[in-house]
Amino acid sequence: MRVGVVGCGLMGAGIAEVCARAGQDVIVVESTQERVDAGRDRIVSSLQRAQSKGKIEAAQPAIDRIRLTDDLNQLEDRELVIEAVVEHEPTKLDLFTRLDQVVKASDAILATNTSSIPVMKLATATQRPANVVGIHFFNPVPVLSLVEIVPSLLTSPETTRRAQDFAEQSLGKHAIRSPDRAGFIVNALLVPFILSAVRMVESGFATAEDVDEGLVRGAAHPQGPLRLADLIGLDTTAAIAQSLYAEFKEPLFAPPPLLNRMVEAGLLGRKSGRGFYEY
Template identity: 45%
Template sequence: MSTITAVGIVGSGTMGRGIAESALRAGQQVVLYDSSQDALSGARKHIEGNLQRSVDKEQLSAQEASDRLALLTTAASPDSLAGCHIVVEAVPEVLEIKLAVLATVEEQVSRTAVIASNTSSIPITKLARALSHQDRFVGLHFFNPVPRMPLVEIVQTVHSSDATVAAARQFVESGLGKTPVIIEDRPGFVVNALLIPFLLAAARMLDSGYADAETIDKSMRLGCGHPMGPLTLADFIGLDVVCAAADAMHAELRDPAQVVPNNLRRLVEAGYFGAKTGRGFFVHEASA
């Protein structure tokens, strides 16, 4: 499998545009595909703004920022993915949507291209059934905000070939400058298997009236040295993402620690997903 230098990303939301920005900063050619032209315009504007902030902080020169942005192609048609060496699916955490997207991607790319999903909650083996050639498929689980978070979980299935896993690792390490961990396809992978029950425990403590949100978060920051409290962290991850991950893990493991508490469920049902919508456990300035 050849060195990966052309990256396709499907979905221009928070994670998709974050993966795109990371690849651009590493000097990769990027095709960002989304069926919504408005979403693509918003993603380009967001990436351009972040690059400009790096210029303002003297982390990049103006020319370097311009060169990075020139590597980005936004496209509203899936055939734009044809020349990509790897395509990362980063659409909403809905099984049927992901299966349809992955099948479409396979129709467009070469047989040697790696196809990956950025899912945080759906088993990679379940997603692989969308593909005719499941050996080319892995999970690539990035963390938000992608440009600043150094870890990527590479999730292999029983179908993933050694060449595919090796190519994914090379892409993460050399192509993006991030740190990979290679793991089996288990509920929650590594990070969420530990993190989600912790976040749910904080929400459950709030739900029971044990302590208020500010006290819970301050206690974990000052008492345990966490950079942010669990409820703030849940807001920045996205309460909808936390719920989806918890539900998927509970469906497989039936662990009571993975049951979503009432307050968290109701916030999601009301459309309060955290920082990206301006309100979750706390009030935030809504992100673009």
């Protein structure tokens, strides 16, 4: 399949990598040449690490299947385009309007990797809402096997089936279906849990280290909720929380002030070098 990926941050690079490793022809679009270069370095480094650890036989074949560009028009022949840009609704809406004009095939799937924005909103920014679906990967994409397939009320059954077949048969992922509600399945459960951990630290009830050690050693979690928040990105965590609160109006879904202040300060977790921990 001819796959397009828009955005080459942690998620976009991971999506492009797993598609290339699965033999797909991949074009990745970023907004500037500088970001194209950074995205290429991210993908190549990840594939070379996978080779050095014996997870793949050779990195070069997958690298050769990926082309990177700053020209969105290069996606015109794609059969599937996966959006993985910043979790900002106006940005995503503008992108889907542009993709609708660029991608030529009438049956092409326009997918979003959003973790919080309703798929319906993005679908109605196009003239083909039946072809728009959520394909939500989890970070790190090459490691975690789960994908959430999220049809909107306007997504056709054929689009949903094709999206699930792509995730399972082409990429070897395990797909679950979620209704088009804020947070979908995983984040609707996970993010309130993370927010509770943030409130513990904010109130002085416990340190970040003790919260995380408690969950790792006492509940057998692979990592604590605050280290996980740093991995997800505190800006992304806050955006999902805001979406959950907007939809359900539950106070426990609202992002705590500490989380908002950290985002405003640029303390976003691993990607900025500092969040609840330093990296």
